[in-house]
Amino acid sequence: MFRIMVKEELKIALLEAASYFRSRGIPEWELEALGAVNKIERNDFSFLEDLWIKYAPTCDIDDLLVTEYATEDEDKVNKLNTQLAEIANKVFALLERVKCEKT
Numbered sequence: 001m002f003r004i005m006v007k008e009e010l011k012i013a014l015l016e017a018a019s020y021f022r023s024r025g026i027p028e029w030e031l032e033a034l035g036a037v038n039k040i041e042r043n044d045f046s047f048l049e050d051l052w053i054k055y056a057p058t059c060d061i062d063d064l065l066v067t068e069y070a071t072e073d074e075d076k077v078n079k080l081n082t083q084l085a086e087i088a089n090k091v092f093a094l095l096e097r098v099k100c101e102k103t
Contacts (some may be wrong), residue, residue, distance in 0.1 A: 009039075
């Protein structure tokens with residue numbers, strides 16, 4: 001069984017992701033992250049494979065990158081995209097750790 005520390009780190013990362021998605025107005029991603037947190041608290045990791053695929057580089061997460069914007073919004077867009085990349089990378093790395101430790 002994987003360590004409790006990794007489980008807690010994943011919960012925190014998913015809560016951060018949910019907060020980010022809420023701030024971006026992306027409720028389906030927010031609710032999915034919060035649902036995964038609830039499952040972790042029940043030791044239910046049935047979500048693991050689906051989220052692993054969703055957060056993997058060049059998968060669904062890339063659809064959330066802002067690619068069309070006005071020139072004057074470039075700094076704001078860069079910040080949003082950087083935050084998304086950081087969150088996605090963190091969640092994916094933790095999902096990968098949990099996935100590896102569970103097998």
